[in-house]
Amino acid sequence: MSVKPNLTPLPGSCSACAVRPFALFRVVPQAQVGEIARVRSAVRLVRANEVIRDGVFTLYAGWAFSWTTTTDGRRQILDFHLPGDLVERSEDGAEVSALTDASFCALSRDRLCEFMGRDPGLALSYADGLSRDRARLRERLTSLGRRDAVGRVAHLLLELHTRLQRRGGADRTGAPLPLKQAHLADALGLSVEHANRALATLRREEVASLQKGRLEILDRPEMEELAGWSIAPAEAPVITAKA
Protein backbone atom coordinates (compact mmCIF):
# COMPACT_ATOMS: atom_id res chain seq x y z
CA MET A 1 0.00 0.00 0.00
CA SER A 2 1.62 3.17 -1.12
CA VAL A 3 1.96 5.97 1.38
CA LYS A 4 0.66 8.51 -1.07
CA PRO A 5 -2.38 8.16 -3.30
CA ASN A 6 -1.60 6.92 -6.75
CA LEU A 7 -2.92 9.82 -8.73
CA THR A 8 -1.35 12.00 -11.31
CA PRO A 9 -0.60 15.30 -9.63
CA LEU A 10 -2.50 18.39 -10.64
CA PRO A 11 -1.10 20.66 -13.30
CA GLY A 12 0.65 23.69 -11.88
CA SER A 13 -1.39 26.09 -13.95
CA CYS A 14 -5.15 26.42 -14.04
CA SER A 15 -5.04 27.04 -17.75
CA ALA A 16 -4.01 23.44 -18.24
CA CYS A 17 -6.61 22.09 -15.84
CA ALA A 18 -8.39 19.11 -17.34
CA VAL A 19 -11.59 19.54 -15.36
CA ARG A 20 -12.04 23.28 -15.75
CA PRO A 21 -14.55 22.87 -18.61
CA PHE A 22 -16.88 21.21 -16.07
CA ALA A 23 -15.95 23.27 -13.06
CA LEU A 24 -16.90 26.51 -11.37
CA PHE A 25 -14.22 28.44 -13.22
CA ARG A 26 -15.34 27.33 -16.66
CA VAL A 27 -16.74 30.81 -17.20
CA VAL A 28 -13.48 32.64 -16.60
CA PRO A 29 -12.05 33.74 -19.94
CA GLN A 30 -8.61 32.53 -20.89
CA ALA A 31 -7.18 35.99 -20.36
CA GLN A 32 -8.09 36.00 -16.68
CA VAL A 33 -7.21 32.45 -15.79
CA GLY A 34 -4.28 33.83 -13.89
CA GLU A 35 -6.63 35.33 -11.34
CA ILE A 36 -7.92 31.92 -10.39
CA ALA A 37 -4.60 31.08 -8.86
CA ARG A 38 -5.18 33.71 -6.23
CA VAL A 39 -8.30 31.90 -5.08
CA ARG A 40 -6.48 28.59 -4.84
CA SER A 41 -5.15 28.02 -1.39
CA ALA A 42 -3.64 24.56 -1.69
CA VAL A 43 -3.43 21.44 -3.78
CA ARG A 44 -3.99 18.23 -1.89
CA LEU A 45 -3.89 14.49 -2.28
CA VAL A 46 -6.00 12.34 0.03
CA ARG A 47 -6.47 8.64 0.45
CA ALA A 48 -9.73 6.79 0.12
CA ASN A 49 -11.91 7.21 3.22
CA GLU A 50 -9.97 10.16 4.48
CA VAL A 51 -12.08 13.00 5.83
CA ILE A 52 -11.48 16.26 4.01
CA ARG A 53 -11.23 19.32 6.17
CA ASP A 54 -10.94 22.06 3.58
CA GLY A 55 -14.01 24.23 3.43
CA VAL A 56 -14.32 24.66 -0.33
CA PHE A 57 -12.56 22.81 -3.08
CA THR A 58 -12.73 21.72 -6.67
CA LEU A 59 -12.35 17.99 -6.99
CA TYR A 60 -9.73 17.21 -9.59
CA ALA A 61 -9.46 13.44 -9.66
CA GLY A 62 -11.18 10.66 -7.75
CA TRP A 63 -14.55 10.61 -6.03
CA ALA A 64 -15.78 12.11 -2.77
CA PHE A 65 -19.03 12.16 -0.86
CA SER A 66 -20.82 14.28 1.73
CA TRP A 67 -22.49 12.67 4.70
CA THR A 68 -23.97 13.13 8.15
CA THR A 69 -24.82 10.80 10.94
CA THR A 70 -28.04 10.73 12.90
CA THR A 71 -27.95 10.98 16.66
CA ASP A 72 -28.03 7.20 16.91
CA GLY A 73 -24.94 6.87 14.80
CA ARG A 74 -26.22 5.78 11.43
CA ARG A 75 -24.77 7.37 8.33
CA GLN A 76 -26.65 9.17 5.58
CA ILE A 77 -24.75 9.93 2.42
CA LEU A 78 -26.03 13.23 1.05
CA ASP A 79 -24.28 13.39 -2.30
CA PHE A 80 -21.47 11.96 -4.36
CA HIS A 81 -18.88 14.26 -5.90
CA LEU A 82 -17.13 13.70 -9.21
CA PRO A 83 -14.12 15.35 -10.79
CA GLY A 84 -14.88 18.97 -11.58
CA ASP A 85 -17.48 19.36 -8.85
CA LEU A 86 -17.21 22.25 -6.46
CA VAL A 87 -17.59 20.84 -2.98
CA GLU A 88 -18.36 22.76 0.20
CA ARG A 89 -18.07 21.49 3.69
CA SER A 90 -21.23 22.95 5.09
CA GLU A 91 -21.83 24.61 8.38
CA ASP A 92 -24.44 22.14 9.46
CA GLY A 93 -22.34 19.27 10.68
CA ALA A 94 -22.09 17.42 7.40
CA GLU A 95 -18.71 15.98 6.55
CA VAL A 96 -16.94 15.31 3.28
CA SER A 97 -14.81 12.21 2.73
CA ALA A 98 -12.80 10.86 -0.13
CA LEU A 99 -14.42 7.80 -1.65
CA THR A 100 -11.33 6.88 -3.59
CA ASP A 101 -7.85 8.27 -3.51
CA ALA A 102 -8.41 11.79 -4.71
CA SER A 103 -6.78 15.09 -5.47
CA PHE A 104 -8.29 18.53 -5.36
CA CYS A 105 -7.70 22.26 -5.32
CA ALA A 106 -8.60 23.83 -2.02
CA LEU A 107 -9.97 27.35 -2.36
CA SER A 108 -10.09 30.27 -0.01
CA ARG A 109 -13.69 31.01 0.72
CA ASP A 110 -12.96 34.66 1.33
CA ARG A 111 -11.08 35.17 -1.88
CA LEU A 112 -13.66 33.18 -3.80
CA CYS A 113 -16.45 35.39 -2.46
CA GLU A 114 -14.44 38.43 -3.33
CA PHE A 115 -13.88 37.18 -6.87
CA MET A 116 -17.58 36.39 -7.27
CA GLY A 117 -18.41 39.81 -5.90
CA ARG A 118 -16.48 41.30 -8.79
CA ASP A 119 -17.54 38.82 -11.44
CA PRO A 120 -21.28 38.17 -11.74
CA GLY A 121 -20.66 35.46 -14.30
CA LEU A 122 -18.68 33.52 -11.77
CA ALA A 123 -21.37 34.03 -9.15
CA LEU A 124 -23.93 32.68 -11.59
CA SER A 125 -21.70 29.73 -12.36
CA TYR A 126 -21.62 29.05 -8.63
CA ALA A 127 -25.40 29.33 -8.49
CA ASP A 128 -25.67 26.95 -11.40
CA GLY A 129 -23.73 24.34 -9.47
CA LEU A 130 -26.00 24.78 -6.47
CA SER A 131 -28.98 24.43 -8.70
CA ARG A 132 -27.71 21.12 -10.04
CA ASP A 133 -27.04 19.92 -6.52
CA ARG A 134 -30.57 20.80 -5.61
CA ALA A 135 -32.01 18.98 -8.60
CA ARG A 136 -30.06 15.86 -7.67
CA LEU A 137 -31.23 16.03 -4.07
CA ARG A 138 -34.81 16.37 -5.21
CA GLU A 139 -34.49 13.27 -7.31
CA ARG A 140 -32.96 11.40 -4.45
CA LEU A 141 -35.66 12.59 -2.10
CA THR A 142 -38.24 11.23 -4.50
CA SER A 143 -36.39 7.94 -4.51
CA LEU A 144 -36.31 7.61 -0.76
CA GLY A 145 -39.87 8.75 -0.40
CA ARG A 146 -41.60 6.83 -3.12
CA ARG A 147 -39.45 4.14 -4.73
CA ASP A 148 -38.68 0.65 -3.50
CA ALA A 149 -35.19 -0.67 -3.00
CA VAL A 150 -34.66 -1.89 -6.56
CA GLY A 151 -35.98 1.38 -7.95
CA ARG A 152 -33.71 3.43 -5.73
CA VAL A 153 -30.63 1.50 -6.70
CA ALA A 154 -31.48 1.57 -10.39
CA HIS A 155 -32.15 5.29 -10.22
CA LEU A 156 -28.92 6.15 -8.47
CA LEU A 157 -26.91 4.04 -10.88
CA LEU A 158 -28.53 5.77 -13.83
CA GLU A 159 -27.87 9.16 -12.28
CA LEU A 160 -24.20 8.43 -11.75
CA HIS A 161 -23.87 6.97 -15.21
CA THR A 162 -25.38 10.11 -16.70
CA ARG A 163 -23.11 12.40 -14.72
CA LEU A 164 -20.06 10.40 -15.71
CA GLN A 165 -21.07 10.34 -19.32
CA ARG A 166 -21.30 14.11 -19.44
CA ARG A 167 -17.65 14.25 -18.42
CA GLY A 168 -16.56 11.54 -20.80
CA GLY A 169 -16.05 9.07 -17.98
CA ALA A 170 -18.51 6.50 -19.25
CA ASP A 171 -19.60 4.84 -22.44
CA ARG A 172 -23.18 4.07 -23.27
CA THR A 173 -23.31 0.67 -21.66
CA GLY A 174 -21.20 1.11 -18.58
CA ALA A 175 -18.65 2.94 -16.52
CA PRO A 176 -16.12 2.47 -13.77
CA LEU A 177 -17.90 3.02 -10.46
CA PRO A 178 -15.91 2.79 -7.24
CA LEU A 179 -18.91 2.63 -4.89
CA LYS A 180 -19.10 -0.11 -2.29
CA GLN A 181 -22.48 -1.55 -1.47
CA ALA A 182 -22.29 0.22 1.87
CA HIS A 183 -22.18 3.54 0.03
CA LEU A 184 -25.23 2.66 -1.97
CA ALA A 185 -27.01 1.58 1.19
CA ASP A 186 -26.13 4.71 3.12
CA ALA A 187 -27.10 6.96 0.25
CA LEU A 188 -30.43 5.26 -0.31
CA GLY A 189 -31.62 4.62 3.21
CA LEU A 190 -31.20 0.85 2.98
CA SER A 191 -29.31 -1.76 4.95
CA VAL A 192 -26.23 -3.18 3.23
CA GLU A 193 -27.89 -6.56 3.03
CA HIS A 194 -30.90 -5.19 1.29
CA ALA A 195 -28.84 -3.08 -1.08
CA ASN A 196 -27.03 -6.28 -1.91
CA ARG A 197 -30.30 -8.05 -2.63
CA ALA A 198 -31.51 -5.21 -4.82
CA LEU A 199 -28.28 -5.35 -6.78
CA ALA A 200 -28.66 -9.11 -7.03
CA THR A 201 -32.13 -8.66 -8.46
CA LEU A 202 -30.87 -6.28 -11.11
CA ARG A 203 -28.15 -8.74 -12.00
CA ARG A 204 -30.43 -11.76 -12.03
CA GLU A 205 -32.94 -9.98 -14.25
CA GLU A 206 -30.07 -8.99 -16.53
CA VAL A 207 -30.83 -5.31 -16.14
CA ALA A 208 -27.55 -4.06 -14.75
CA SER A 209 -24.59 -5.25 -12.76
CA LEU A 210 -22.18 -3.54 -10.42
CA GLN A 211 -19.12 -5.63 -9.80
CA LYS A 212 -15.47 -5.06 -9.19
CA GLY A 213 -15.90 -1.33 -9.44
CA ARG A 214 -17.64 -1.41 -12.76
CA LEU A 215 -21.23 -0.71 -13.73
CA GLU A 216 -22.69 -2.50 -16.74
CA ILE A 217 -26.07 -1.50 -18.05
CA LEU A 218 -27.53 -4.53 -19.77
CA ASP A 219 -31.09 -3.46 -20.43
CA ARG A 220 -31.49 0.27 -20.29
CA PRO A 221 -35.20 0.48 -21.11
CA GLU A 222 -36.03 -1.98 -18.35
CA MET A 223 -33.70 -0.17 -15.99
CA GLU A 224 -35.34 3.16 -16.65
CA GLU A 225 -38.69 1.53 -16.11
CA LEU A 226 -37.64 0.15 -12.73
CA ALA A 227 -36.08 3.44 -11.72
CA GLY A 228 -39.06 5.52 -12.71
CA TRP A 229 -36.58 7.42 -14.81
CA SER A 230 -39.13 9.60 -16.52
CA ILE A 231 -38.48 13.25 -16.77
CA ALA A 232 -42.12 13.50 -17.73
CA PRO A 233 -44.31 16.22 -16.33
CA ALA A 234 -47.35 15.11 -14.38
CA GLU A 235 -51.02 15.70 -14.00
CA ALA A 236 -52.05 17.39 -10.81
CA PRO A 237 -53.68 15.26 -8.14
CA VAL A 238 -54.98 17.80 -5.69
CA ILE A 239 -54.35 16.20 -2.35
CA THR A 240 -52.69 12.87 -2.73
CA ALA A 241 -50.85 10.52 -0.50
CA LYS A 242 -50.71 6.71 -0.23
CA ALA A 243 -47.12 5.79 0.27
Place this chain on the structure above:
Amino acid sequence: MSVKPNLTPLPGSCSACAVRPFALFRVVPQAQVGEIARVRSAVRLVRANEVIRDGVFTLYAGWAFSWTTTTDGRRQILDFHLPGDLVERSEDGAEVSALTDASFCALSRDRLCEFMGRDPGLALSYADGLSRDRARLRERLTSLGRRDAVGRVAHLLLELHTRLQRRGGADRTGAPLPLKQAHLADALGLSVEHANRALATLRREEVASLQKGRLEILDRPEMEELAGWSIAPAEAPVITAKA
Protein backbone atom coordinates in the same frame (compact mmCIF):
# COMPACT_ATOMS: atom_id res chain seq x y z
CA MET B 1 -66.76 30.71 -1.05
CA SER B 2 -65.23 33.85 -2.45
CA VAL B 3 -64.31 33.93 -6.08
CA LYS B 4 -60.99 35.51 -5.32
CA PRO B 5 -58.58 34.51 -2.60
CA ASN B 6 -59.01 36.45 0.58
CA LEU B 7 -55.60 38.00 0.80
CA THR B 8 -54.50 41.56 1.09
CA PRO B 9 -53.23 42.63 -2.30
CA LEU B 10 -49.56 43.33 -2.81
CA PRO B 11 -48.26 46.85 -2.42
CA GLY B 12 -47.79 48.64 -5.71
CA SER B 13 -44.21 49.50 -4.97
CA CYS B 14 -41.39 47.15 -4.10
CA SER B 15 -40.03 49.65 -1.63
CA ALA B 16 -43.05 49.00 0.57
CA CYS B 17 -42.84 45.24 0.19
CA ALA B 18 -43.25 43.52 3.53
CA VAL B 19 -41.29 40.42 2.62
CA ARG B 20 -38.34 42.04 0.89
CA PRO B 21 -36.15 41.81 4.01
CA PHE B 22 -36.35 38.01 3.63
CA ALA B 23 -36.41 37.85 -0.14
CA LEU B 24 -34.01 37.71 -3.06
CA PHE B 25 -34.02 41.47 -3.47
CA ARG B 26 -33.09 42.21 0.13
CA VAL B 27 -29.62 43.15 -1.08
CA VAL B 28 -30.77 45.83 -3.48
CA PRO B 29 -30.08 49.22 -1.91
CA GLN B 30 -33.01 51.57 -1.40
CA ALA B 31 -31.78 53.81 -4.19
CA GLN B 32 -32.15 51.06 -6.80
CA VAL B 33 -35.39 49.53 -5.67
CA GLY B 34 -37.01 51.05 -8.72
CA GLU B 35 -35.04 48.68 -10.93
CA ILE B 36 -36.73 45.69 -9.35
CA ALA B 37 -40.00 46.68 -10.94
CA ARG B 38 -38.52 45.95 -14.33
CA VAL B 39 -37.93 42.34 -13.33
CA ARG B 40 -41.48 41.94 -12.10
CA SER B 41 -43.71 40.61 -14.79
CA ALA B 42 -47.02 40.21 -12.96
CA VAL B 43 -48.72 40.12 -9.62
CA ARG B 44 -51.02 37.19 -9.06
CA LEU B 45 -53.52 35.76 -6.65
CA VAL B 46 -54.17 32.03 -6.63
CA ARG B 47 -56.47 29.77 -4.69
CA ALA B 48 -55.39 26.90 -2.48
CA ASN B 49 -54.43 23.82 -4.53
CA GLU B 50 -54.11 25.77 -7.74
CA VAL B 51 -51.07 24.87 -9.85
CA ILE B 52 -48.79 27.82 -10.47
CA ARG B 53 -47.46 28.14 -13.97
CA ASP B 54 -45.12 31.09 -13.65
CA GLY B 55 -41.49 30.10 -13.94
CA VAL B 56 -39.99 32.25 -11.21
CA PHE B 57 -41.72 34.18 -8.49
CA THR B 58 -41.39 35.63 -5.05
CA LEU B 59 -44.08 34.37 -2.75
CA TYR B 60 -45.72 37.30 -0.99
CA ALA B 61 -48.45 35.78 1.15
CA GLY B 62 -49.66 32.24 1.73
CA TRP B 63 -47.84 28.94 1.37
CA ALA B 64 -46.85 26.92 -1.70
CA PHE B 65 -45.10 23.64 -2.32
CA SER B 66 -43.11 21.91 -5.06
CA TRP B 67 -43.84 18.33 -5.98
CA THR B 68 -43.44 15.55 -8.51
CA THR B 69 -45.17 12.31 -9.10
CA THR B 70 -43.54 8.97 -9.68
CA THR B 71 -44.43 7.00 -12.77
CA ASP B 72 -46.99 5.03 -10.76
CA GLY B 73 -48.78 8.20 -9.79
CA ARG B 74 -47.73 8.77 -6.21
CA ARG B 75 -46.83 12.27 -5.13
CA GLN B 76 -43.59 13.41 -3.54
CA ILE B 77 -43.53 16.87 -2.05
CA LEU B 78 -40.07 18.30 -2.54
CA ASP B 79 -40.27 21.49 -0.52
CA PHE B 80 -42.62 23.92 1.15
CA HIS B 81 -42.42 27.61 0.31
CA LEU B 82 -43.13 30.44 2.72
CA PRO B 83 -43.66 34.17 2.17
CA GLY B 84 -40.47 35.77 0.92
CA ASP B 85 -39.15 32.60 -0.73
CA LEU B 86 -38.00 32.73 -4.30
CA VAL B 87 -39.61 29.82 -6.08
CA GLU B 88 -38.62 28.35 -9.43
CA ARG B 89 -40.62 25.94 -11.47
CA SER B 90 -37.85 23.66 -12.53
CA GLU B 91 -37.18 22.15 -15.89
CA ASP B 92 -37.38 18.61 -14.62
CA GLY B 93 -41.08 18.02 -14.46
CA ALA B 94 -41.63 19.24 -10.92
CA GLU B 95 -44.70 21.35 -10.34
CA VAL B 96 -45.50 24.11 -7.90
CA SER B 97 -48.90 24.44 -6.27
CA ALA B 98 -50.45 26.83 -3.81
CA LEU B 99 -51.00 25.20 -0.45
CA THR B 100 -53.23 28.00 0.76
CA ASP B 101 -54.70 30.94 -1.07
CA ALA B 102 -51.61 32.87 -2.00
CA SER B 103 -50.29 35.93 -3.75
CA PHE B 104 -46.94 36.43 -5.42
CA CYS B 105 -44.83 38.51 -7.76
CA ALA B 106 -44.02 36.70 -10.96
CA LEU B 107 -40.60 37.58 -12.35
CA SER B 108 -39.16 37.49 -15.82
CA ARG B 109 -36.38 34.96 -15.84
CA ASP B 110 -34.58 36.76 -18.62
CA ARG B 111 -34.65 40.12 -16.94
CA LEU B 112 -33.72 38.58 -13.63
CA CYS B 113 -30.68 36.93 -15.18
CA GLU B 114 -29.76 40.17 -16.81
CA PHE B 115 -30.04 42.03 -13.52
CA MET B 116 -27.94 39.42 -11.75
CA GLY B 117 -25.41 39.62 -14.56
CA ARG B 118 -24.94 43.27 -13.71
CA ASP B 119 -25.18 42.95 -9.94
CA PRO B 120 -22.99 40.30 -8.34
CA GLY B 121 -24.55 40.97 -4.96
CA LEU B 122 -27.90 39.95 -6.33
CA ALA B 123 -26.42 36.86 -7.92
CA LEU B 124 -24.93 35.92 -4.58
CA SER B 125 -28.25 36.51 -2.87
CA TYR B 126 -29.75 34.13 -5.37
CA ALA B 127 -27.02 31.60 -4.63
CA ASP B 128 -27.67 32.02 -0.93
CA GLY B 129 -31.28 31.03 -1.44
CA LEU B 130 -30.24 27.97 -3.42
CA SER B 131 -27.83 27.07 -0.69
CA ARG B 132 -30.59 27.19 1.92
CA ASP B 133 -32.81 25.07 -0.29
CA ARG B 134 -30.04 22.56 -0.55
CA ALA B 135 -29.49 22.47 3.19
CA ARG B 136 -33.18 21.82 3.75
CA LEU B 137 -33.22 19.05 1.19
CA ARG B 138 -30.23 17.43 2.84
CA GLU B 139 -31.98 17.44 6.17
CA ARG B 140 -35.06 15.96 4.61
CA LEU B 141 -33.03 13.32 2.84
CA THR B 142 -31.54 12.33 6.16
CA SER B 143 -35.03 12.09 7.58
CA LEU B 144 -36.30 9.83 4.84
CA GLY B 145 -33.18 7.73 4.87
CA ARG B 146 -32.57 7.25 8.53
CA ARG B 147 -35.43 8.39 10.74
CA ASP B 148 -38.65 6.59 11.63
CA ALA B 149 -42.09 8.05 11.06
CA VAL B 150 -42.32 9.90 14.36
CA GLY B 151 -38.82 11.32 13.91
CA ARG B 152 -39.62 12.51 10.40
CA VAL B 153 -42.78 14.26 11.44
CA ALA B 154 -41.16 15.85 14.47
CA HIS B 155 -38.23 17.01 12.38
CA LEU B 156 -40.34 18.57 9.68
CA LEU B 157 -42.51 20.35 12.20
CA LEU B 158 -39.45 21.76 13.91
CA GLU B 159 -38.02 22.87 10.59
CA LEU B 160 -41.18 24.70 9.63
CA HIS B 161 -41.46 26.26 13.04
CA THR B 162 -37.91 27.54 12.79
CA ARG B 163 -38.46 28.98 9.34
CA LEU B 164 -41.64 30.69 10.43
CA GLN B 165 -40.03 32.07 13.53
CA ARG B 166 -37.29 33.70 11.52
CA ARG B 167 -39.97 35.65 9.68
CA GLY B 168 -41.92 36.52 12.77
CA GLY B 169 -44.69 34.10 11.88
CA ALA B 170 -44.42 31.98 15.00
CA ASP B 171 -43.95 32.32 18.71
CA ARG B 172 -41.79 30.04 20.77
CA THR B 173 -44.42 27.44 21.50
CA GLY B 174 -46.40 27.28 18.31
CA ALA B 175 -47.46 28.68 14.98
CA PRO B 176 -50.25 28.58 12.45
CA LEU B 177 -49.53 25.72 10.05
CA PRO B 178 -51.90 25.10 7.16
CA LEU B 179 -50.59 21.63 6.25
CA LYS B 180 -53.00 18.74 5.87
CA GLN B 181 -51.83 15.31 6.97
CA ALA B 182 -51.64 14.35 3.31
CA HIS B 183 -49.00 17.03 2.79
CA LEU B 184 -46.94 15.71 5.67
CA ALA B 185 -47.29 12.20 4.33
CA ASP B 186 -46.29 13.11 0.79
CA ALA B 187 -43.34 15.16 1.98
CA LEU B 188 -42.06 12.45 4.29
CA GLY B 189 -42.60 9.32 2.25
CA LEU B 190 -45.36 8.00 4.48
CA SER B 191 -48.95 6.94 3.96
CA VAL B 192 -51.58 9.34 5.28
CA GLU B 193 -52.67 6.77 7.82
CA HIS B 194 -49.18 6.38 9.18
CA ALA B 195 -48.56 10.10 9.26
CA ASN B 196 -51.76 10.32 11.26
CA ARG B 197 -50.51 7.70 13.69
CA ALA B 198 -47.18 9.48 14.10
CA LEU B 199 -48.99 12.72 14.82
CA ALA B 200 -51.21 10.87 17.28
CA THR B 201 -48.13 9.56 19.06
CA LEU B 202 -46.69 13.05 19.40
CA ARG B 203 -49.99 14.27 20.77
CA ARG B 204 -50.44 11.35 23.14
CA GLU B 205 -46.94 11.78 24.52
CA GLU B 206 -47.66 15.47 24.90
CA VAL B 207 -44.74 16.44 22.70
CA ALA B 208 -46.54 18.43 20.03
CA SER B 209 -49.89 18.72 18.38
CA LEU B 210 -51.01 19.77 14.95
CA GLN B 211 -54.70 20.51 14.83
CA LYS B 212 -57.00 22.90 13.07
CA GLY B 213 -54.12 24.47 11.23
CA ARG B 214 -52.08 25.19 14.30
CA LEU B 215 -48.90 23.64 15.63
CA GLU B 216 -48.30 23.57 19.36
CA ILE B 217 -44.95 22.51 20.71
CA LEU B 218 -45.54 21.12 24.16
CA ASP B 219 -42.19 19.59 25.01
CA ARG B 220 -39.44 20.97 22.86
CA PRO B 221 -36.51 19.03 24.38
CA GLU B 222 -38.33 15.76 23.87
CA MET B 223 -39.34 16.78 20.39
CA GLU B 224 -35.77 17.61 19.43
CA GLU B 225 -34.71 14.27 20.85
CA LEU B 226 -37.26 12.39 18.76
CA ALA B 227 -36.38 14.38 15.66
CA GLY B 228 -32.66 13.89 16.00
CA TRP B 229 -32.52 17.66 15.88
CA SER B 230 -28.84 17.90 16.67
CA ILE B 231 -26.72 20.12 14.58
CA ALA B 232 -23.84 18.28 16.17
CA PRO B 233 -20.83 17.26 14.12
CA ALA B 234 -20.03 13.61 14.01
CA GLU B 235 -17.19 11.18 14.35
CA ALA B 236 -16.15 9.45 11.19
CA PRO B 237 -17.19 5.83 10.76
CA VAL B 238 -15.28 4.70 7.74
CA ILE B 239 -17.69 2.44 5.93
CA THR B 240 -20.96 2.27 7.71
CA ALA B 241 -24.41 1.18 6.91
CA LYS B 242 -27.03 -0.67 8.94
CA ALA B 243 -30.23 1.10 8.18
Place this chain on the structure above:
DNA sequence: CGATACCTTGATCGATCTCAATGTCGGTGG
Protein backbone atom coordinates in the same frame (compact mmCIF):
# COMPACT_ATOMS: atom_id res chain seq x y z
C1' DC C 1 -1.04 -18.68 4.51
C1' DG C 2 -3.74 -15.74 7.19
C1' DA C 3 -6.01 -11.47 7.80
C1' DT C 4 -8.94 -8.09 6.33
C1' DA C 5 -12.39 -6.03 3.67
C1' DC C 6 -16.18 -6.83 1.24
C1' DC C 7 -20.04 -9.59 -0.66
C1' DT C 8 -23.84 -13.07 -0.23
C1' DT C 9 -27.50 -15.79 1.73
C1' DG C 10 -31.05 -17.41 5.01
C1' DA C 11 -34.35 -16.94 8.88
C1' DT C 12 -36.93 -14.05 11.62
C1' DC C 13 -38.82 -9.68 13.21
C1' DG C 14 -40.94 -5.30 12.88
C1' DA C 15 -42.27 -0.82 10.91
C1' DT C 16 -45.11 0.75 7.69
C1' DC C 17 -48.43 0.04 3.93
C1' DT C 18 -53.13 -1.34 2.43
C1' DC C 19 -57.70 -1.89 2.68
C1' DA C 20 -61.88 -0.97 4.80
C1' DA C 21 -64.64 1.36 7.95
C1' DT C 22 -66.06 4.96 11.05
C1' DG C 23 -65.88 9.61 13.05
C1' DT C 24 -65.95 14.76 12.92
C1' DC C 25 -66.98 19.21 11.52
C1' DG C 26 -68.12 23.13 8.70
C1' DG C 27 -70.97 24.44 5.04
C1' DT C 28 -75.10 24.30 2.02
C1' DG C 29 -79.73 23.69 0.23
C1' DG C 30 -84.28 23.01 1.59
Place this chain on the structure above:
DNA sequence: CCACCGACATTGAGATCGATCAAGGTATCG
Protein backbone atom coordinates in the same frame (compact mmCIF):
# COMPACT_ATOMS: atom_id res chain seq x y z
C1' DC D 1 -83.22 24.99 11.77
C1' DC D 2 -81.95 20.64 10.07
C1' DA D 3 -80.31 16.82 7.13
C1' DC D 4 -76.87 15.88 4.20
C1' DC D 5 -72.37 16.18 1.96
C1' DG D 6 -67.58 16.59 1.22
C1' DA D 7 -63.13 17.06 3.02
C1' DC D 8 -60.27 15.40 6.56
C1' DA D 9 -59.01 12.68 10.42
C1' DT D 10 -58.96 8.31 12.88
C1' DT D 11 -58.88 3.38 13.88
C1' DG D 12 -58.32 -1.65 13.18
C1' DA D 13 -56.62 -5.99 10.94
C1' DG D 14 -53.83 -8.17 7.83
C1' DA D 15 -50.11 -8.12 4.29
C1' DT D 16 -45.30 -6.57 2.90
C1' DC D 17 -40.98 -4.76 2.39
C1' DG D 18 -36.94 -4.17 4.31
C1' DA D 19 -34.16 -4.46 8.85
C1' DT D 20 -31.68 -7.51 11.92
C1' DC D 21 -29.09 -11.20 13.26
C1' DA D 22 -26.14 -14.80 12.09
C1' DA D 23 -23.36 -17.33 9.20
C1' DG D 24 -20.60 -18.23 5.34
C1' DG D 25 -18.11 -17.05 1.00
C1' DT D 26 -14.45 -14.69 -1.89
C1' DA D 27 -10.64 -12.02 -3.18
C1' DT D 28 -6.69 -9.33 -2.30
C1' DC D 29 -2.59 -8.19 -0.06
C1' DG D 30 1.19 -8.59 2.92
